[in-house]
Amino acid sequence: MKSVEADGEGGGIRAVSRAWRVLRAFSPEHMSLSVAELVRETGLPRTTVLRLVDTLAAEGLLETAADGHVRVGTSLIGFAAFAEAAWTVPEASLARMRELAAETGETVSLYVRKGLSRVVIGQAPSPNTLRHVVQPGDELPLSAGAAAHVLLSLEPADGRDELITQVARDDAAPLRAGVETATEAGWSVSHGQREPGNSGLAVPIPFAPEAGRVPARPVVLALGGPTVRFTEDRIPGFVTAVRRCAEDLARTGVPPALY
Amino acid sequence: MKSVEADGEGGGIRAVSRAWRVLRAFSPEHMSLSVAELVRETGLPRTTVLRLVDTLAAEGLLETAADGHVRVGTSLIGFAAFAEAAWTVPEASLARMRELAAETGETVSLYVRKGLSRVVIGQAPSPNTLRHVVQPGDELPLSAGAAAHVLLSLEPADGRDELITQVARDDAAPLRAGVETATEAGWSVSHGQREPGNSGLAVPIPFAPEAGRVPARPVVLALGGPTVRFTEDRIPGFVTAVRRCAEDLARTGVPPALY
Incomplete structure (x- = not known):
């Protein structure tokens, strides 16, 4: 029984x-x-x-x-108190994320994968009134958006394709293409995939043993904001700024729970 | 099966x-x-x-x-984030507790009963180097100390004696006497009951519907510090100061989880 x-x-x-x-x-x-x-x-x-x-x-x-x-x-x-400490972004990293938010005018977020979702684990809000609003702990789909593409591109090769199929369900081709682009370019941009008028730009945090402690799973740094501000002419500058920040975060670190 | x-x-x-x-x-x-x-x-x-x-x-x-x-x-x-918010002492109450800590020089704590223990749910540390150190969430015995006596004195009369017997186990007479004194006086002082050289002084927070919201269970306000500073001549001043603070806390409130 x-x-x-x-x-x-x-x-x-x-x-x-x-x-x-x-x-x-x-x-x-x-x-x-x-x-x-x-x-x-x-x-x-x-x-x-x-x-x-x-x-x-x-x-x-x-x-x-x-x-x-x-x-x-x-x-x-x-x-x-313990759980909050475990998931607190180190002050130096949060300060750097606030700097990026001020520099770009867009909301800066950290994401990790959780099963078939992605979770916001840290955030520095855009100084603009019209802004991408998320809270640490919020779960978003892993099927769409620049942060999803980069997170999936960082999965070990042997399980990645099966994961993409599970995440996308009906039509995995567009997601697979997005992940491939992110893998090749090392960054991803998306417009209105998850929500009309909302854009995202994401890069991996390039952790390396020589730069600092390496967490147990990939972390992605993303900018989010209205598509009207993610114009073609601004994207190269965004990529440079987000990458610089990601390099700094690889040194200043992510929440203790991830190590 | x-x-x-x-x-x-x-x-x-x-x-x-x-x-x-x-x-x-x-x-x-x-x-x-x-x-x-x-x-x-x-x-x-x-x-x-x-x-x-x-x-x-x-x-x-x-x-x-x-x-x-x-x-x-x-x-x-x-x-x-929710649990922390639920157990956060309202800022006005915490400020008032800090004032009492500065006025008396002793550590100020809030206690509630949890089964056969008492739990610290809020604290303002003494400004002195030699001080009573507790953290919110810490569990202390309900069998000894001024805060225990006052907490037990606030239990409904019908279950109180059985609770005292359960808490004290072998020898309930001293605890019962302490609880009776606290009931009659409306406050309690203890020296070295829980820890040699450590004294405590406690009063109930006099919640009343006309003063503010009434929590679902009693809350006690206590001073803790070294016995050398809890001398006979200082006790009356301590009682007055702690009571005034408790009256203010009845208005400014306790953590949201208690309502």
């Missing part, structure tokens, strides 16, 4: 994934949730929610109060 | 507690762990660790890299 807690989707331990679903139901707007609200938010059966809340409360990850509501627990204090 | 993942200690879901044990194995000093290191750190069987890592990686809470090492994943970025 199979365990009721095991073998959820993907062969993982279902109870663990469900516990994470319960924790994510909390947000700045929902600091306190009733069990009924948790049932609604997670889509899990009430008995499952009750058992998960009990377990998470025993670990101090949640708190159940006399009013019957559930809140986030004190065990998160130390863990949040 | 019982589920292998369910019914761990305390009737909780064992896989969830174990997953949390795996996550806590990471620290600023251990950002990258091999599976063997995770086995050693958690005391869990290797097959269990592998399944937990797979599940946590599928949720983006961990990452497994080509080098076989495990690191914290990008799903923690957004969650850490």
Whole structure:
């Protein structure tokens, strides 16, 4: 007989994934949730929610109060401080990214791959009112955009094509062409692929053992902004500026979690 | 047949507690762990660790890299930002706590009860070199110290005595006496109960619907420092100063997670 807690989707331990679903139901707007609200938010059966809340409360990850509501627990204090430190871009790198944002007028972001997505792990916003807005932690598709092309170009050759097929699903040819261009040129530019009127320009961070510590996976540096400002005449200057910044970041480093 | 993942200690879901044990194995000093290191750190069987890592990686809470090492994943970025915000002491309250630390020369801390412990949820350090040092998230015993006495005095009367017995175990009489004194006086002072040479003085934060939002559980404001500075002649001044601060905090508030 199979365990009721095991073998959820993907062969993982279902109870663990469900516990994470319960924790994510909390947000700045929902600091306190009733069990009924948790049932609604997670889509899990009430008995499952009750058992998960009990377990998470025993670990101090949640708190159940006399009013019957559930809140986030004190065990998160130390863990949040650790997780935040783990994902903090070193100050010297962030300062350099702010410099690039000022120089180009566009939003500067760091991306890593996460499965079939790419995740923003650091950012310096454009000084312009009309700007590309992302937050660290945001997940974007790996199927489109300059940063996606460069990230895929940095994958080991033996698994890259299969990954592209998985990411693109129906029509992998345009993505494959974009990745090839990025591989050859060492940078990529895209216009309106992910969102109309939005452009991106990305380069790899050229980590090298002689320049500093090398993280366990590739990191991409990207500029994002409105297509009207990513004109043909500006692209060469953008490429030069972004590459210079990427060379500096290879020395000043990326968040500690990546090493 | 019982589920292998369910019914761990305390009737909780064992896989969830174990997953949390795996996550806590990471620290600023251990950002990258091999599976063997995770086995050693958690005391869990290797097959269990592998399944937990797979599940946590599928949720983006961990990452497994080509080098076989495990690191914290990008799903923690957004969650850490939320958890940190949830447990941040409002700026006005923190400023008021810093004022009290400057006025008294002692470390100012906020405590809540967590099961049979008390947890520091906020702090303003003493300006002195010899000082009481705690970090938000630190857990201290509920069996000793002024803050413990006041926290227990604020528990609902019907469960309080049982809680005291559970906390004190062998000899509940001294703790019960301390809690009674705190209940009667509305404050408590202790010398060297938890640690020789260390003193504490604590008062409840007098939340009231007319003064501001009332959190779901009691919060205590405490001064901590060396016993040599907690002399008889200084105590009345300390009590007045700490009470005034507590009255202000009832208005300026505590971390959002508590409401």
